[in-house]
Amino acid sequence: MKFGKTMERTVKEDWKVYSVNYKLLKKKLPSRGSDNSSMSMSTSTSLSTSMSFSNDNTNVHITKSNSSTTTNYNLQNLDSEDEIKASYYPSFWEIYTQCLLVIETFHRQKMNWAIARFKNCESDVERHRLEAVVANTTSQQPASQQEGVKCLSLKDVRGALDTFADDLDTLLEFYNLNFTALSKILKKYDKRTCSKVRSIKLEEVKGTHPFLLNGGMVVKGYKERIEEIRNQVRRLEWW
Numbered sequence: 266m267k268f269g270k271t272m273e274r275t276v277k278e279d280w281k282v283y284s285v286n287y288k289l290l291k292k293k294l295p296s297r298g299s300d301n302s303s304m305s306m307s308t309s310t311s312l313s314t315s316m317s318f319s320n321d322n323t324n325v326h327i328t329k330s331n332s333s334t335t336t337n338y339n340l341q342n343l344d345s346e347d348e349i350k351a352s353y354y355p356s357f358w359e360i361y362t363q364c365l366l367v368i369e370t371f372h373r374q375k376m377n378w379a380i381a382r383f384k385n386c387e388s389d390v391e392r393h394r395l396e397a398v399v400a401n402t403t404s405q406q407p408a409s410q411q412e413g414v415k416c417l418s419l420k421d422v423r424g425a426l427d428t429f430a431d432d433l434d435t436l437l438e439f440y441n442l443n444f445t446a447l448s449k450i451l452k453k454y455d456k457r458t459c460s461k462v463r464s465i466k467l468e469e470v471k472g473t474h475p476f477l478l479n480g481g482m483v484v485k486g487y488k489e490r491i492e493e494i495r496n497q498v499r500r501l502e503w504w
Contacts, residue, residue, distance in 0.1 A: 268449055272442060280439060283371035285364045285446040293357040294450075295457045357454070361447075365474060368443060372476050375436060379487055382429050389422045390497050397501055423498050430491050437480040444470070444477040 269288050276284050447470060451463035475481040 268446070272446060275442060276439060277435070280371075283367055284439070285368065285443045285450075286360060287446045287450060290357065290360055290364070290450045291453065293360055294453055295357070297457060361450075364447075365470070368477070369474060372440075372474070376483065379433070379484075383487070383490065386422060386426055386429065386491075386494055389425075390494055390501070393419055393422070393501050394497070419498055419502055423495065426491055426495055426498070430488065433480075433484060433488055433491070437484060440477045440480055440484075447477075 269291065272284065272287055273281075448463070448467060451466050455461060455463045471478055476484060479485070
């Protein structure tokens with residue numbers, strides 16, 4: 266199965282707007298055998314793109330600019346022949362850059378979501394811990410059993426943690442898939458233009474978007490924290 270179809274089939278429907286636009290980048294690749302020397306070094310391009318979306322009750326808006334900007338490339342400022350060659354294809358690199366911007370926005374949004382989920386889970390576990398202490402030292406009725414007080418049972422907390430862990434696995438799969446998309450499209454770009462920019466660009470992505478490579482340390486840390494909370498729940502169930 267071709268990779269574009271794999272992305273279409275695998276990515277969650279409401280996440281597709283955030284993913285690398287592999288299909289469009291593929292269309293914007295330089296044509297085979299194109300004559301670089303005949304192309305103008307001054308191109309009229311729109312450097313800002315509009316995108317408005319909503320996910321997990323968090324609204325994100327990227328400012329739109331309809332104005333066109335003339336981009337002039339100074340060959341003396343380019344470090345290599347490959348970078349000079351890349352300057353002939355501004356539309357490909359604008360879309361590439363915009364894809365990275367959108368997925369970074371998505372990542373910040375999902376981290377806010379994860380922090381909120383952690384707070385809820387930790388709050389429920391702490392409430393059960395305090396109730397267990399009270400129950401063992403006094404005859405006072407636990408707060409969760411008092412009329413009008415709502416609290417997840419330990420079973421429900423455990424279920425919420427399991428769902429949270431599954432959601433993080435889905436997120437990690439999404440990140441890995443998008444890193445693969447970048448790797449594959451850059452490989453195609455190198456092949457079309459006889460360049461060697463793929464390794465350079467992927468190193469840049471690893472530095473600016475580390476979460477795309479196996480989720481980065483942050484998401485992995487979240488998964489470890491979930492396991493710690495699970496252990497707390499198990500101890501409370503045995504108390």
